[in-house]
Amino acid sequence: QVQLVESGGGLVQAGGSLTLSCADSGGTFRFNGLAWFRQAPGKERGFVAYSGWNGISTYYVDSVKGRFTISRDNAKNTVYLRMNSLKPEDTAVYYCARHYSGSYALPSSYNDWGQGTQVTVSS
Numbered sequence: 401q402v403q404l405v406e407s408g409g410g411l412v413q414a415g416g417s418l419t420l421s422c423a424d425s426g427g428t429f430r431f432n433g434l435a436w437f438r439q440a441p442g443k444e445r446g447f448v449a450y451s452g453w454n455g456i457s458t459y460y461v462d463s464v465k466g467r468f469t470i471s472r473d474n475a476k477n478t479v480y481l482r483m484n485s486l487k488p489e490d491t492a493v494y495y496c497a498r499h500y501s502g503s504y505a506l507p508s509s510y511n512d513w514g515q516g517t518q519v520t521v522s523s
Contacts, residue, residue, distance in 0.1 A: 409517030422496030
């Protein structure tokens with residue numbers, strides 16, 4: 401069974417940094433695009449960052465450009481999200497997901513999801 405497991409969340413002060421990891425037990429990791437989404441209380445799940453299968457093509461939501469970096473290690477079946485200069489508005493549950501088909505920015509384009517990891521940024 402394909403399983404994505406996130407880790408690395410926590411509580412950090414504004415301006416701080418965190419690195420999230422997502423380990424993939426599926427056998428097709430290196431062939432799939434992977435993304436990070438986030439969901440704050442009372443809000444819809446929204447796109448954060450995407451990495452193509454080779455890690456060269458990356459895309460970000462405008463609000464995190466220049467602060468967040470997505471990367472992947474296909475040898476370790478792991479995708480990362482380095483988050484710098486964190487802001488209180490970055491507070492959310494962060495999910496990694498495996499791309500299936502369609503726009504990389506839409507949750508409906510992903511067929512496997514992790515359980516999420518909480519990121520809380522205090523002001």
